[in-house]
Each structure stands twice: as C-alpha cells, then as structure tokens.
Amino acid sequence: MDNHISKVMVITDFTVHQLGILNRMCEHLDHHSISYVIYDKTVANPTSDNVEETKNLYLSSNCQALIGFGGGSSMDCAKAVGARLARPKKPLSKMEGILKIWKKLPLLICVLAIARTGSETTLAAVIVDSKTRHKYAINDFNLIPDYAVLDPNPTLSLPPFITACTGMDALTHAIEAYIGNSTT
Numbered sequence: 599m600d601n602h603i604s605k606v607m608v609i610t611d612f613t614v615h616q617l618g619i620l621n622r623m624c625e626h627l628d629h630h631s632i633s634y635v636i637y638d639k640t641v642a643n644p645t646s647d648n649v650e651e652t653k654n655l656y657l658s659s660n661c662q663a664l665i666g667f668g669g670g671s672s673m674d675c676a677k678a679v680g681a682r683l684a685r686p687k688k689p690l691s692k693m694e695g696i697l698k699i700w701k702k703l704p705l706l707i708c709v710l711a712i713a714r715t716g717s718e719t720t721l722a723a724v725i726v727d728s729k730t731r732h733k734y735a736i737n738d739f740n741l742i743p744d745y746a747v748l749d750p751n752p753t754l755s756l757p758p759f760i761t762a763c764t765g766m767d768a769l770t771h772a773i774e775a776y777i778g779n780s781t782t
Contacts, residue, residue: 603705605633607661609652609676611640614668619711619752635659644675646690647728653682663705670717673708677723677741680706691727699738708743711752712764718746
C-alpha cells in the first residue's frame with residue numbers, strides 16, 4: 599500500500615464481518631500501522647443510502663483509501679463511494695450510464711472473499727436507488743480498482759452453505775456469459 603496512506607475505509611457486509619473473515623486483513627493493516635474504519639452494512643444489492651452513509655463515514659474519519667472486501671456488492675458499494683468522492687457535487691443517480699465520472703477515485707483495492715463474478719476487475723458498479731428502487735449501472739474506466747487481491751484463504755473459512763451459494767452464482771454468471779447474446 600502507498601506509504602502516505604494512514605487510514606482506510608473497509609467496505610463489507612455484516613455476514614463477512616461477523617464470520618471473522620476480515621480478521622487476517624485487519625491484522626495485516628495493524629502490523630503496518632494503518633488505521634481502518636469498517637462499514638459492514640452493505641446489502642446484497644447496494645443502495646444509494648449505503649453509498650452515501652459510507653461516503654460520509656469516509657470523510658468524517660479522514661480516510662485516504664477504499665477497500666471493498668467480500669463479494670460484488672461490497673466492491674460495487676466501494677466503487678460507487680469512490681465515484682461520489684471523485685465527483686462530490688454530482689448525485690449518484692446522474693452517474694448512471696457510461697463515462698460520467700471523469701475523475702480519478704481515491705486508491706481503491708478490492709479483496710475477493712467469496713467465489714464471485716469478477717467485480718474486482720470491472721469498470722462497473724450496480725446500485726439500487728433507495729427511494730425509487732431503480733437498479734442501474736455506473737460504467738467508467740475510473741471504477742477499475744487499482745489493486746485486486748485474489749487470496750483463496752478467506753474463501754476457505756466460509757460456511758459450506760455460503761460456499762455453495764456463491765459458487766452457484768459464479769457458475770450461473772459463467773454459463774450466462776457463454777450462452778448469452780450480450781456483448782458484456
């Protein structure tokens with residue numbers, strides 16, 4: 599991690615946090631004297647409220663980097679928080695579509711903790727508007743994380759049910775990509 603980073607925002611969900619899957623990463627951050635704030639309220643389809651809440655916590659905690667830890671929802675939330683930090687006067691809903699961020703995000707690291715679909719390397723974040731329930735994608739090259747950590751160890755500590763569910767989800771996405779007509 600960059601030498602000037604002294605505090606990071608870790609964005610995850612309650613289950614990943616509760617299972618202790620973050621512990622190894624937090625020990626590593628502690629060892630390198632990097633403070634962290636954990637936001638663990640990300641829901642399965644991250645909402646605009648999740649993003650705003652996390653952005654406000656990031657700013658009030660004086661963080662300098664974002665870590666999306668877990669699955670695609672945590673990573674999408676981290677990407678959207680980065681977008682809001684890069685464009686603080688632009689509402690998230692106005693970023694729907696392609697190439698509407700235009701500015702570099704704070705350092706963004708995505709750590710895959712479950713078998714998923716590749717959000718740790720994509721230029722998209724999918725968000726649900728908390729008021730209208732409209733689900734939309736934000737697509738911009740600036741959303742591609744600076745680093746993607748693909749450590750298999752966090753996945754080894756998952757309960758069998760979660761391993762099975764996330765594995766089936768990843769398999770479904772792979773089949774969909776193979777047989778689907780969409781170019782993405």
